[in-house]
Amino acid sequence: MFNTDTITRFQQLETPFYYYDMGVLRQTLTACSDASAKYGFHVHYAMKANFNPKVLDMIQSFGFGADCVSGNEVKAAVEHGFGKEKTVFAGVGKSDKEINLALDADIFCFNVESVQELEIINDLAKAKNKTANVAIRINPNVDAHTHHYITTGLEENKFGINTWQLEDVVGALRSCSNLQFLGIHFHIGSQITDLEVYKSLCIRINEIQDWFEDHHFKVKVLNAGGGLGVDYHCPDANAISDFESYFKVFHDFLHVKPGQEVHFELGRALVAQSASLVSRVLYVKNGMKKNFLVLDAGMTELIRPMLYQAYHLIENLSQKPENLSLKSEVGGQGETENIDSIFKTQNVELKYDVVGPICESTDCFQKDVELAQSYRGDLIAVRTAGAYGEVMASGYNLRDRVACFYSE
Numbered sequence: 419m420f421n422t423d424t425i426t427r428f429q430q431l432e433t434p435f436y437y438y439d440m441g442v443l444r445q446t447l448t449a450c451s452d453a454s455a456k457y458g459f460h461v462h463y464a465m466k467a468n469f470n471p472k473v474l475d476m477i478q479s480f481g482f483g484a485d486c487v488s489g490n491e492v493k494a495a496v497e498h499g500f501g502k503e504k505t506v507f508a509g510v511g512k513s514d515k516e517i518n519l520a521l522d523a524d525i526f527c528f529n530v531e532s533v534q535e536l537e538i539i540n541d542l543a544k545a546k547n548k549t550a551n552v553a554i555r556i557n558p559n560v561d562a563h564t565h566h567y568i569t570t571g572l573e574e575n576k577f578g579i580n581t582w583q584l585e586d587v588v589g590a591l592r593s594c595s596n597l598q599f600l601g602i603h604f605h606i607g608s609q610i611t612d613l614e615v616y617k618s619l620c621i622r623i624n625e626i627q628d629w630f631e632d633h634h635f636k637v638k639v640l641n642a643g644g645g646l647g648v649d650y651h652c653p654d655a656n657a658i659s660d661f662e663s664y665f666k667v668f669h670d671f672l673h674v675k676p677g678q679e680v681h682f683e684l685g686r687a688l689v690a691q692s693a694s695l696v697s698r699v700l701y702v703k704n705g706m707k708k709n710f711l712v713l714d715a716g717m718t719e720l721i722r723p724m725l726y727q728a729y730h731l732i733e734n735l736s737q738k739p740e741n742l743s744l745k746s747e748v749g750g751q752g753e754t755e756n757i758d759s760i761f762k763t764q765n766v767e768l769k770y771d772v773v774g775p776i777c778e779s780t781d782c783f784q785k786d787v788e789l790a791q792s793y794r795g796d797l798i799a800v801r802t803a804g805a806y807g808e809v810m811a812s813g814y815n816l817r818d819r820v821a822c823f824y825s826e
């Protein structure tokens with residue numbers, strides 16, 4: 419991801435910023451597109467993972483659909499050319515305004531999360547003399563074995579409709595004349611790395627689609643959601659998720675009936691490895707018990723470590739042997755070059771708590787990170803930050819909006 423030309427360019431730039439490697443993004447999208455096409459599966463990009471305009475444009479150019487969770491995401495999908503016939507609108511709390519916007523845009527499908535929501539969409543569609551396509555988001559009670567903050571498919575979660583409520587759902591569907599039932603939708607969580615979990619999901623989907631067919635509802639669309647994980651520990655060795663094996667599980671275990679379509683909503687696996695958060699060391703604080711690297715980026719730029727205890731690989735780009743000489747060419751805020759080269763030859767590694775500048779104790783990217791001895795001005799990369807990174811940035815402490823740079 420970072421060759422010496424890239425680092426030289428970084429040296430000229432104000433930090434912090436997100437750096438997007440468009441080549442990695444392209445390779446990832448190609449891999450996903452090829453693997454899904456093999457089985458005729460449809461992939462909607464879960465825009466919540468990253469709605470950076472350049473990212474959206476590239477994803478759209480591969481022909482993926484869009485999975486949106488707000489009216490503004492629906493708007494962005496339309497503006498970026500995703501195509502209304504490939505746009506779905508999900509979310510547990512769609513406002514009337516957002517539903518109306520999606521009705522006006524004639525999107526492909528609403529993924530509906532409660533009986534009351536079904537009735538509201540029906541009323542709003544009736545007022546416009548339209549019919550809304552709906553898929554029922556069902557909570558399959560399958561444990562995703564991921565962090566509890568990003569698990570969604572258990573009965574205790576707020577998402578979806580529990581199976582014991584399905585009688586009410588078919589009752590509502592029968593009485594809502596401005597709704598067209600399209601199929602069933604599931605999403606059990608995010609950053610799922612154990613593919614066995616998806617096998618369990620397939621088994622539940624098969625049971626539930628049979629239930630609907632037994633109740634005389636033709637299930638045209640099976641939407642398995644997203645959630646495929648990425649390798650946060652080895653972003654270079656393992657840059658692309660195993661799309662082949664992922665789709666194969668569904669091919670092998672889902673009972674796909676003639677004329678049925680299988681849909682997915684992948685977010686993280688498409689974009690996570692394509693970006694890093696690049697920051698500079700502002701201060702090195704050497705304590706009795708701890709050394710701190712205080713960066714100019716914090717939870718306002720990337721909140722995942724603070725919110726989910728998420729691991730992201732942290733690298734000191736300036737202290738990589740191949741980049742040490744670059745430092746003297748471009749200067750920056752670094753300390754004496756001589757000390758750098760002494761440490762380089764001695765290969766000194768220290769443990770640092772890598773923290774941000776925000777006035778919160780939780781503003782720590784990671785504790786006890788082993789890094790080469792680091793200095794004020796060193797460039798630090800927080801890897802695998804393309805999903806739920808830039809889009810979850812905030813203006814807390816009245817911070818500047820984080821900048822973005824792109825590879826060619």
Ligand code: LLP
Pocket residue numbers: 464466467485508568570605607608609643644645646683684685686687722726805806
């Ligand atoms: N479909 C639905 C209904 C979803 O709720 C989500 C993500 C996706 C698809 C896409 O999931 P993915 O393929 O990206 O795992 N901010 C958290 C992740 C929240 C995921 C929310 N839903 C994080 O940074 O880990």
